[in-house]
Amino acid sequence: GQNIDQPTEMTATEGAIVQINCTYQTSGFNGLFWYQQHAGEAPTFLSYNVLDGLEEKGRFSSFLSRSKGYSYLLLKELQMKDSASYLCAVRDGDYKLSFGAGTTVTVRA
Amino acid sequence: IAGITQAPTSQILAAGRRMTLRCTQDMRHNAMYWYRQDLGLGLRLIHYSNTAGTTGKGEVPDGYSVSRANTDDFPLTLASAVPSQTSVYFCASSEGEGQGDTQYFGPGTRLTVL
Numbered sequence: 670g671q672n673i674d675q676p677t678e679m680t681a682t683e684g685a686i687v688q689i690n691c692t693y694q695t696s697g698f699n700g701l702f703w704y705q706q707h708a709g710e711a712p713t714f715l716s717y718n719v720l721d722g723l724e725e726k727g728r729f730s731s732f733l734s735r736s737k738g739y740s741y742l743l744l745k746e747l748q749m750k751d752s753a754s755y756l757c758a759v760r761d762g763d764y765k766l767s768f769g770a771g772t773t774v775t776v777r778a
Numbered sequence: 779i780a781g782i783t784q785a786p787t788s789q790i791l792a793a794g795r796r797m798t799l800r801c802t803q804d805m806r807h808n809a810m811y812w813y814r815q816d817l818g819l820g821l822r823l824i825h826y827s828n829t830a831g832t833t834g835k836g837e838v839p840d841g842y843s844v845s846r847a848n849t850d851d852f853p854l855t856l857a858s859a860v861p862s863q864t865s866v867y868f869c870a871s872s873e874g875e876g877q878g879d880t881q882y883f884g885p886g887t888r889l890t891v892l
Binding site (some may be wrong): 735766 | 811813819821823826836837868876877879881887
């Protein structure tokens with residue numbers, strides 16, 4: 670099966686930066702996605718990486734290293750509304766998405 | 779544009795009963811998926827459909843069935859519900875199943891089997 674690991678919880682202060690790491694071991698690789706999920710809601714798409722390097726989208730950036738099986742999501746200038754679960758998902762060789770268990774980020778005032 | 783709708787929003791079901799969760803999308807997406815989300819386990823794929831008329835099994839298909847008679851609808855049926863099927867169920871769709879195709883999720887159905 671696929672193995673995707675990310676920390677369970679992280680806490681940070683409003684205005685700060687938080688980095689959520691994701692490591693993966695999958696059968697084939699066809700891209701890595703990050704989703705945001707607020708409590709009781711559906712996951713919503715944040716970012717997609719298929720090549721090595723950094724993708725920046727406003728306050729959020731995502732990095733990928735395929736050789737290391739590693740990605741991170743960087744959240745800058747944290748706001749209270751960023752308190753949510755962040756899901757790392759890898760598209761495998763069969764083009765199916767496998768998800769990590771998610772990282773719950775709590776932003777404190 | 780509504781995107782993806784799911785019904786019901788929540789349901790309490792007696793064990794042994796049959797239940798169909800409904801999913802409809804209006805984006806004309808070819809691919810659709812059913813996931814279950816359990817605490818500490820993340821989203822797990824139950825069944826998928828790459829195009830109307832075809833379906834496939836995901837990671838946890840046992841006890842579930844699906845059909846894809848047309849592009850828009852992808853119902854999930856529990857033939858005889860068991861307590862271990864208590865979960866939050868999400869339907870998702872994507873334009874295709876290619877490398878960069880993003881999956882978009884419906885609001886979910888919270889199912890409790892007693």
